[in-house]
Amino acid sequence: MPLALTVNGEVRLSNAGPMTPLLDILREEFQLTGAKPVCREGFCGACMVLRDGRPILSCLTPAGLVEGSDICTIEGLSPGGTLTPLQDALESHDAVQCGMCFPGMVITLTHALRRTHDLTDAEVRQALVGNICRCTGYERIVAAALAIAAAHGPEAARDG
Ligand code: FES
Ligand code: FES
Incomplete structure (x- = not known):
């Protein structure tokens, strides 16, 4: 079966x-x-x-x-390859380097934004505790998540 x-x-x-x-x-x-x-x-x-x-x-x-x-x-x-606002923000903040961690980062942040759209800095960092990036210092990732949460609210984490 x-x-x-x-x-x-x-x-x-x-x-x-x-x-x-x-x-x-x-x-x-x-x-x-x-x-x-x-x-x-x-x-x-x-x-x-x-x-x-x-x-x-x-x-x-x-x-x-x-x-x-x-x-x-x-x-x-991102059906059809249309990036979500969160993905756009990560790109525009130059938050992505090798990219290996990013599918997981986006999944985690999407979930976090759906739960709380006005995420604080501490909440973003807490959400990312299970996502390891060996390339970045996390600062741009956090900044992108905060920027998009402030700009778009729940729409930031929409499914495509
Ligand atoms: S590949 Fe699954 S946690 Fe690292
Ligand atoms: S961008 Fe390379 S592991 Fe995160």
Whole structure:
């Protein structure tokens, strides 16, 4: 019996076993390569996706556990390649360097902005505690998130 996974609004079937990490199915079967396999041990956050609106680590999540859930990947936030206001702000603040951490950063910040659109500096930093960036000092990421929260409110975190 294949796994039926709802990803970015579509039901997709996978013949992988239920203990297969969701990350592997997303990347290798569904060609959704936005979520990144960086540490694969739950430390870095680069593999984050939304499950029913909440960030999860797809490297540690058995796919069988998320049957019946709505999974949203970074690709699902920007259908047709239209960046969200948050993604635009990260780009315009030059917050992105190698980019490996950014799918997870965007997933985390999208969730945080949906919960509280007038995020404070401390709340942004707290939200990002599970997202490791080896390139930046985080300052531009935080500045971009605060700028977009102030400018757009809940629209900052819209799905595409
Ligand atoms: S790849 Fe999943 S937490 Fe690092
Ligand atoms: S931009 Fe390189 S790891 Fe974050």
